[in-house]
Amino acid sequence: MAYVLQIDFKMLGPFGDEMAEAFSDLAKSINEEEGFMWKIWTESPETNEAGGIYIFETKETAEKYLDMHSKRLAGFGITDINVKIFAINEQLTKITHGPLN
Amino acid sequence: MAYVLQIDFKMLGPFGDEMAEAFSDLAKSINEEEGFMWKIWTESPETNEAGGIYIFETKETAEKYLDMHSKRLAGFGITDINVKIFAINEQLTKITHGPLN
Numbered sequence: 491m492a493y494v495l496q497i498d499f500k501m502l503g504p505f506g507d508e509m510a511e512a513f514s515d516l517a518k519s520i521n522e523e524e525g526f527m528w529k530i531w532t533e534s535p536e537t538n539e540a541g542g543i544y545i546f547e548t549k550e551t552a553e554k555y556l557d558m559h560s561k562r563l564a565g566f567g568i569t570d571i572n573v574k575i576f577a578i579n580e581q582l583t584k585i586t587h588g589p590l591n
Numbered sequence: 592m593a594y595v596l597q598i599d600f601k602m603l604g605p606f607g608d609e610m611a612e613a614f615s616d617l618a619k620s621i622n623e624e625e626g627f628m629w630k631i632w633t634e635s636p637e638t639n640e641a642g643g644i645y646i647f648e649t650k651e652t653a654e655k656y657l658d659m660h661s662k663r664l665a666g667f668g669i670t671d672i673n674v675k676i677f678a679i680n681e682q683l684t685k686i687t688h689g690p691l692n
Contacts, residue, residue: 494633494644496597498675510682517686530646530689532595532677541677543595543644543689545631572673574599576633576642581611585618588631588644589690 492527492578492590495552498541499563499571505535523558525551527590541572545590549575593628593679593691594653599642600664600672606636624659626652628691642673646691650676 504512513531520529525547533540546552552575563571583590605613610632621630626648634641647653653676664672684691 494631496599496644498597498677506680507682509680513683514686517683520687528689529684529687530595530691531680531683531687532675533680534675534677539675539677543597574633574635574640576599576635576640579607579610579632579634581608582614582618582632583630585615586621586630586632588629590631 491548491580493546493549493552494576494578495544495546495556495573496541496576497544497556497559497571497573498532498539499568500538501540501568502538503535505533505540509533509540523551523555526555549577592649592681594647594650595677595679596645596647596653596657596674597642597677598645598657598660598672598674599633599640600669601639602641602669603639604636606634606641610634610641624652624656627656650678 520526527545527547530543532542546555556573560571621627628646628648631644633643647656657674661672
């Protein structure tokens with residue numbers, strides 16, 4: 491059963507095209523993580539926040555990624571992160587066209 | 592440009608199949624909301640939390656839905672919600688296969 495990992499944190503930038511350029515290699519590497527299905531990259535230049543919505547195949551792979559990613563963020567000086575891991579109600583998600591494949 | 596609305600809150604249930612049964616009509620109605628693209632329904636029976644990850648076509652339609660939905664949640668007795676609206680970095684999201692269509 492798929493799980494959601496939602497993360498956000500304060501970040502002073504870069505955003506937009508500069509963010510895409512800075513993190514494109516990182517993005518490619520995320521595709522190789524165990525259990526990874528997809529990620530939507532979130533950003534809010536107005537409030538200096540960024541983050542991501544990830545889907546992993548299992549709770550264990552979501553937790554393993556979070557552990558690694560938390561350390562990576564700390565390496566960027568980002569330590570105060572909001573994070574939740576959730577199960578997915580698949581029946582309701584199917585009704586509202588949530589993409590899980 | 593699409594926007595993410597992420598919401599979560601404390602909830603004592605129902606979860607799983609009972610949640611799906613309780614909220615299936617609500618789920619169908621969400622499909623009719625202005626600018627709505629999709630929603631993943633999140634739940635965590637272990638921590639008594641639930642919520643959703645939504646994609647809306649614009650920031651304005653996300654904000655409009657949030658305003659309505661906050662009042663609806665308050666009607667269920669849920670007033671302490673964590674909520675963020677984010678823009679999406681489409682270039683990075685494309686690399687990591689984030690589904691925006």
